[in-house]
Amino acid sequence: MNSSIEALAGRASPRGTDSHPPASLAGQLSGIDSQVATLIQRSPGEYLGERPDIGRAVGNHIRELFVSCEVGEALQQQFEHLQPAYIALHDLACHASSHLLHAVAAAAGRPVQRLVVRRQGYGTTLASIEFVDCVAANQQLIRLYGTDADTDTHSRQAITRVLLSRATLSVVMMGDLPAHAVPEQLQPLRELLFSTSWRCPHLQLMPLAPGTAIALKAVAGGLTAGAGVQTRLAPMVSRPAEAWAFLSATWNQIQTTQNPDGQNLALLEALAPARESAQPMPDNRAIAPRPKPLERFVQEAAALPGIQDVCIFELATSRVLAHAGTHPTPADLARRGTLLMAAAAASRKQLGIDGPADEILLMGGLKAQGLRSLHAQPGLAIHVIFMPTKADWPQLRPRLMALDAALPRSPVI
Structure with missing residues (x-):
């Protein structure tokens, strides 16, 4: 039995030795540059x-x-x-x-x-x-x-x-x-x-x-x-x-x-x-006339998720300047928007709160209302009817602000 073990050990030792490279090969490997250049592409x-x-x-x-x-x-x-x-x-x-x-x-x-x-x-x-x-x-x-x-x-x-x-x-x-x-x-x-x-x-x-x-x-x-x-x-x-x-x-x-x-x-x-x-x-x-900036505004706003109606109107006269959506009478959106903005401004004044009412949000039921003054076009406001189940106001508000910022500062009516 011992002789058999020794024989196996003797046969195994060469294989164990072969698993390590000889000194000459190790020297060759150590001379190879293992640092590979890395090229970083920007796009x-x-x-x-x-x-x-x-x-x-x-x-x-x-x-x-x-x-x-x-x-x-x-x-x-x-x-x-x-x-x-x-x-x-x-x-x-x-x-x-x-x-x-x-x-x-x-x-x-x-x-x-x-x-x-x-x-x-x-x-x-x-x-x-x-x-x-x-x-x-x-x-x-x-x-x-x-x-x-x-x-x-x-x-x-x-x-x-x-x-x-x-x-x-x-x-x-x-x-x-x-x-x-x-x-x-x-x-x-x-x-x-x-x-x-x-x-x-x-x-x-x-x-x-x-x-x-x-x-x-x-x-x-x-x-x-x-x-x-x-x-x-x-x-x-x-x-x-x-x-x-x-x-x-x-x-x-x-x-x-x-x-x-x-x-x-x-x-x-x-x-x-x-x-x-x-x-x-x-x-x-x-050639068909090019859409005006306000028309482009309501078209892009109406395409946002959850929005059903968008109306831009004059605060002083309730005149409809642009509308997109399903509401049959945009003039009603303008009139109600003017009344709401005026009521908010009067409430702030009576309470002694400085500054105009730039934004109003009315929640309730399946539809909500959002009103905002347009900063790019002073004297104009936007009345939005949207469905809170599809998009909430914190999501819509920055998109409307971006559309407002994209309007030209010169008169576009």
Whole structure:
């Protein structure tokens, strides 16, 4: 038995010895650098090799940008950081740029995308900007932005200034105007051209009517004189395919000038025949009016969970300015809202409490009422009917405050 154990032990000892590396192998392993360099990526897009872009892709051809400042200022910061090359499409006395953008997308088989700017912390939509990424001959994406953003007037003007000022090529489309009105329409653009924020080196004017084309010939040369901006005047265009032909020719000329060696040219190709690009530019008189800021306010507020009715009214006259919801008589909401706000103000005064009654909350039953003065528009108030079982006032209040903060400070009635 002892001999058997010794034999087993003798056979086991070599295996136990083999489980440890020899001295020579241990020396080799000790010489290997075990410190592996770690590369930290700032975003999933950078890790996946995507090009830097404004905002974050959230699907359905939408990118979201959350901001804590004004929309124009936020875009300015993004463009200064990323330094993108793009084309800006702008309208003067027409609504043709959006039509051109959609026609180009249809002919090129590319989606019309949107950059949605939202308020940080609340998610309130401040602006929506359409754009199309066109594939150049070298497979590089060339972006076309439309300045006709879906937002309030003040923000739209700020977005327009930033998009035009930072573009590689700004294309201004002009509708049917009498000759004497053309210089007046161009004056804001001329002031922008000579501002310190202007960085765009190339400007293309594109008339949509014969009279405008003739008038532009007389003023185009002096528009940018002394501004250091190269201006091109296209012949009159009546269809998206014609507009794209002149636009792409100008872009390709810019590319050839910037790359004289002919390497890495991001040239835009002609549009494939498509029904959209062959149709005439839209009649401006057929364009539906843009929703006013107060109308946009009640539409977005009514879309919040639990809200059934939203009414904005004048406190002094009970006049209804905007309404969304199911209540058949918005005037009743305005009148009752005025009475409640007046009663609250009188109660505070009688009790010797300083300050106005900015907010009232009435609870009871299946529906509740909330009233708030609009800080952006003094003299106006909002009357909200909501269901506490679906959303309580502490949830709705910050959303309504964010919508209030997004209103322009100038009169919007």
